[in-house]
Amino acid sequence: MKFKEMISQRAFWKSVLFLGIGFLIVYDIVSMLFEYGGFHFEAYFTERTEDGKLFRFIAGQLLASFAYGFIIAFGQFRGKQKSDAKN
DSSP states (O other), X not given: OOHHHHHTOHHHHHHHHHHHHHHHHHHHHHHHXXXXXXXXXXXXXXXXXXXXXXXXXXXXXXHHHHHHHHHHHHHHHHHHHHHHHHO
């Protein structure tokens, strides 16, 4: 399966979406725990979105989740392709 075939599959994009969402949840929780020492959702998100930083926060979150999801999904699909080729 070539790159274009891989990214044209609906399953690939579903993997990108779910991996990206999972990454965001884990990343934000771990960041919050390290910075605030607990679950302080309001303080965490207020600090990141106040003073006109909302767009930057959302854009950064979307870009990071897409990049992570795409890279991991690509690796999974490529690995599956190689294992299928051996059999």
